[in-house]
Amino acid sequence: MSSPATAAFLSAFRAYDAQIVTLAKIELSVPSARTLRYATAEINTPDGSTWQYGLICDPIRASIDWLGPGISPAEATIWLANRRDASQSSGTLLNLRSAFLWQNAIVTLYIWVTSLQSFTDALQVFRGKVSKPGKTDREGMTLNLLQDQSWNSQLPPVVDKTNYPDSPDVSQGLPVPILYGDFSAPPMRAPWTSAYGSKKDQEDSGAGAGAVPYILVDSGIGASKVKLVVACHQVTDIVDRANGRSVFIAGDGVLDPLDTTGITETLGGSEASLTFDDETIIAFAPVNEIDVRAAGGGNTATNPRRAMDVNDETSFASLDQSTTKNELQLILPNLSPRGRIESVEFVVAFKGNASNTHNLRVNAFTPGGGAGGSPTTFASTGTTPAIQRATWPTGYWTQNWDFGGGGTIFDIRVDFAGGTANKASIYWVALVVKYRPQRSVVTPGAIVVNPLAPRGHERDPRNPQKVNVGARLRLDGQFYGCPKGYKDDGSGTFTGSASSLIQRPPDIMRHFLVTWGLISGSDVETGAGATGSFVDARDVLRNEQPSDAKLACWIGERSTVQRVLQKMAEQSGMAVYLDRFANKWLAFPWKPGAAEDYGWKLSYQDLMAFSHDEFSVVETRRAIRVKYWYDHFRSKYLYEAFVNPAGSGQGISLPTARDQRLVIATGVNDKFDWKSGVTTFAATLAAGTYAPIDLASEWRSKVRAQEVDNSKFTGWGFSIKTGFNDLFDIEVSGTPFQATLRPGDYTAEGAAIELARALNAIPSTGRTFSASYDHPTNKFTAAAVGGTFKIPGLGGAPGIASSALPVFGYNFSLVAGLTGTSITSTHARYGDRFYIGDGDGNVTTNNFLWGTGANAATSCADVVGSAHADVTGGICPLVHGDFTRGDRERTAQTLDGYYDPREENQISADWIRDELTAVELRDRIFDLTARPRVQVRFVSRRVPDLRLMQVIEFQNDLDPINPYPGFGSDGSWAGKTFRVLEVEQQLGPDYSTEVLAVEA
Amino acid sequence: MGNLKFGLTNLLTQPGAVLKNGTGGGAPPLIETAPYVMANLLSSDRYTLWRTSTLLASTSYNVDFDLGSNQSINTGAMQGYRPASGAGPFVDVYYQTGTYTPGGTWNFLGSIVNLLFNLRDDYVEFGAVTARSVRFVITVGGSNLVFTLGKFFIGSVTDLLGEHSPGATYAPFSGRLETPLPGGAVVLTEQGDEQGEFTIPWNFAPALVESLFLTLQTLRSTQLMIWPDGHVYEVFLKGRRLVQTRARQASRDYELVFGRAA
Secondary structure: OOOOOOHHHHHHHOOOOOEEEEEEEEEEOOOOOEEEEEEOOOEEOOOOOEEEEOEEEOOEEEEOOOOOOEOOOOEEEEEEEOOOOOOOOOOOHHHHHHHOOOOOOEEEEEEEEOOOOOHHHOEEEEEEEEEEEEEEEOOEEEEEEEEOOOOOOEEOOEOOOOOOOOOOHHHOOOEOOEEEOEOOOOOOOOOOOOOOOOHHHHHHHHHOOOOEEEEEEEEOOOOOOEEEEEEOOOOOEOOEHHHOEOEEEEOOOOEEEEOOOOOEEEOOOOOEEEEEOOOOOOEEEEEOOOEEOOOOOOOOOEOHHHHOOOOOOOOOEEEEHHHOEOEEEEEOOEOOOOEEEEEEEEEEEEEOOOOOOOOEEEEEEEOOOEEOOOOEEEOOOOOOOEEEEEEOOHHHOOOOOEOOEOOOEOEEEEEEOOOOOOEEEEEEEEEEEEEEEOOEEEEOOEEEEEOOOOOOOOOOOOOOEEEEEOOEEEOOOOEEEOOEOOEOOOOOOOOOOOOOEOOOHHHHHHHHHHHOOOOOHHHEOOOOOOOOOHHHHHHHHHOOOOOOOOOOEEEOOOEEHHHHHHHHHHHHOEEEEEOOOOOOEEEEEOOOOOOOOOOOOEOHHHEEEEEEEEOOHHHOOOOEEEEEEEEOOOOEEEEEEEEEOOEEEOOOOOOOOOOOOOEEOOOOOOEEEEEEOOEEEEEEOOOEEOOHHHHHHHHHHHHHHHHOOOOEEEEEOEEEOOOOOOEEEEEEOOEEEEEEOOOEEEOHHHHHHHHHHHHHOOOOOOOEEEEEEEOOOOEEEEEEEOOOEEEOOHHHOOOHHHEOHHHHOOOOOOOOOEEEOEEEOOOOOOOOOEEEEEOOOOOOOEEEOOOOOOOHHHEOHHHHOOOOOOEEOOOOOEEEOOOOOOOHHHHHHHHHHHHOOOOOEEEEEOOOOOHHHHHHHHHHHHHHHOOOOEEEEEEEOOOOOOOOOOEEEEOHHHOOOOOOOOOOOOOOOOOOEEEEEEEEEOOOOOOOEEEEEEEO | OOOOEEEOOOHHHOOOOEEOOOOOOOOOOOOOEOOEOHHHHHOOOOOOOEEOOOEOOOOEEEEEEEEEEEEEEEEEEEEOOEEEEOOOOEEEEEEEOOOOOOOOOOEEEEEEOOHHHOOOEEEEEEEEEEEEEEEEEEEOOOOOEEEEEOEEEEEOEEEOOOOOOOOOEEEEEOOOEEEEOOOOOEEEEEOOOOEEEEEEEEOOOOHHHHHHHHHHHHOOOOEEEEOOOOOEEEEEEEEEEEEEEEEEOOEEEEEEEEEEOO
16 A cells, blocks of 8 residues: 555645645757646645646646556646746747747646645646647647557567568468467376476477467578577577477467477567577378277277377276277278378377286277288387377378378277286377478579680680589478476566466566567656555465466457556456556556555545446446467367356366356265375265355365364365354463464455454453465465463364364474564465365374375266365375366345346457466456445545555445445444546546546 | 725736846846746736746845836735745835936835735735836745745825725625535535625716726726725726716716726
């Protein structure tokens, strides 16, 4: 919280008899500098300035649309009386019109109170430029003012023959992209244990996706190398196939990865590029099966088509000899040649079985003719997904790219080399063609006979001079890749970490403003606790999650700084604008439940006019769909996070799980397996549809029933439920005390406030408590003034049966707990996620068996948001779900009943490539638009320093006169917060502020 | 109570008047803060300001004008005074006849003494003299002083030899905004200098008064008015409107409404 006004100004301005003057400083600069000072009343100010009488100001108007990106400039209009300016020896102000360039003259408006003693206390209320010298007559002239727009340049640069002389015609005029964030390939999902360990094999098999275009600026004609420009600036990385950063050439409906051998990567400075020889570059083309061989002794595997889908690495075909599912046999296609084939391999992604006795085998198979003569076999006992890749014999294909065969048909078959009880899961199988891409002829080769003899010699017709002129070729094509964009400088100016990838939205916008808007770094607010701080916005967007919100901005279309900034703000759910008070850029995330940050809770006595209304039901939205991870090659979004009354999903992970509906069904998803010490347990949850904290309660009760003690705990987010997790034990000087928290679904900050309230409500502790939550570490800290206090280990807490200690991450391995004046939690705590833990300090290990439990197939993993993989918790663990979960489907159903169904809000977020970021955006938009919000309008003489997007609160003295209207609320204005969307500041003779604010 | 008096013409803002400061030859230096230069004192606009440089405590400064020719004068004034820092000065008025001679003899006319009392305008009357040059000697008190001034006045004030007819009013007022709050409190937003309105009826106007009123009605500029209570104001005839009522033959009643330049 910070005010642009000094305390002295506010005190003087808010006095009931203030003498207030508006000051206008007009700085002309062309052809020479001249500063004019005018005021609504003649005045000398303590800085030594004299302000001539002759100013009338229209109100300053500034606004931001609800959930809009901000950015639009504030505007003002002033009128100057036509009198001789002090700087003139003759004539009047109107004579200055022709003598000076008035457009873009800088105008600063101040509110001044005559009782102030220092001009540093003057409140700047506007700084901008003359956009238009307006209506002028013999009485005076009007100046229309707009905030500075000089930062709004056009970008990015384009390819032309000046900057890229060898660029092909197809590239002319193409923008050279600006890249922010991580464009690495989509990670491989569970059960694959590594995001990118096998990604290049999947991409070689035809699963290249999510890449961004590279610009061909030299097609390699003659001796030149092919050059691809990645970005018009230095980037973090371009090529690293082990980490999802491949380079592709467009193939036949798929992306063919390029072999990195021979590619030279240039990461900086004015551009990032790749170069390679067109004659030696190698690409990998997939040969994906076109059907299942059903007849002629063909396929017997279960779900064979799943092995044809290389893009879905989570589904598989099954071989199980015990049920005569012996062969996976798929039909290979013939392809159009794309170049000269160097070699062909097969790729099989599979998982075996530890008890298998025979190897897996891959071979060609001719229907009716039998197996090929060159099988490849490999071990099948591994129980985690793996890749087998080996040569596909030359006898099975030709340079005509006929893999399915001509006279003799070749299928690809996967089976076991023998045995009767082997099992395997085949995630995909494909051929990979290693080839040199076809080049185009620019000029054909020839033998030229030189008609001229060497100088000084006669031409000898018997020995004509011949010159071999080679063909000149070029490599055509479209190229794509998965780079990482801008990185921070060596000081970590924008991210706080030297040379780090810039990918958090506030960091990106700040860097973009400085780099492309040429805004001074000091003109972007970064102060801790300052209103609109870009640095603080990171935490708000992180929203109690284990990782930060991220964007990956491919700015590859001609645009402007303003439009790009708007798009960044829209896709990160933020509003950004240039503050008229301090000339600084401010950033504010749109987030429900924002806390009051103005620092003055408005009383009824402060309001000269007050009214409220509510949004129309037509404006509400309960169906939200965030489409993300845009694939430029296929021109489509790969994933979507959505919620509506009938469904929900997060996109990449567990794509078929409904993440906003908590339904336990008997025999389907009602089990939980875990191991505590050496004992293995299983619990069965009662069927039903749950609210999150109620599901946590059900979960804990069944677990405790199995263990027959109270050491296990569960929870969701920061929710408190009476009788479940509402008691917080402490000790002061050996005396135990117990705080009781009020029930509620809290934010982390809200939970911290409630904890402090509850602790301070305990009588006679002799301490004054505070509590806070740190977003970067996700940990709480409780502190006391007046001496030390102790937070006991859960095992030693009197209120263990319904303790709130785990809610705040206090789960010490020591029963005694910790003593101090400031105690930080041992465990990180995340919002919107289920968690489970154990407070027993005497148990060596807690394992939560989501992957290998006896009931893994019917576990509640999807419902509580855990990936289907075991989690080793260790001693006194607190383990969160891998994914957020909530109850928004039911909320949507309920609200549809109140307000009728409304159309879906589709958000095309082509700059989001992070699942959690997309889910968080979906949830924020849902929470802000699901029901009609209350908006208030008022006029006040008390808030001249109120900024757009600040959050205000009213006192409850408003309640008897005009009660709070929200349906289902307590009818009081106390505790309700409102975000300021419109401000109209009068600048004389009235100095009131008219405000529109919407329920935050 | 004195009589109502009007100064219709400020000789210092007439075309022939010249500011002598900074012209050399022994003339006093310029005492100014750009862009609020001393030349602005020749403007008739009360709001085209002169701002002094810092005037040192216990020091005197001269502001000299050449009227261009000998003129009859009986009043000097300062109009639109506003201190920026320090306390108001003590100002003596002198004159010379003949060619401007800065180092020559200056004859004392009177003192302007009331600017200490938060006045915007103050004046001094003296016996009519014929003057070619005038000098205002600004003597600073015990602390440094910076002030702004709209203009000096030098000219002849006409004494109407009476106050006015019964029913004259002077209504000073503020342009402040008075905004009531829900609880009954009122926010008072002051809007700058005090303003005022004068209504002057004059029944059976004698020729002197009638002549001055009729002349005054034709003037486009503001006038200096000395109100019978001794205060001086810069005023303008509202709408340049004069109500002349024929009372009986050769006798007329007048009513004029003046606004006060703040």
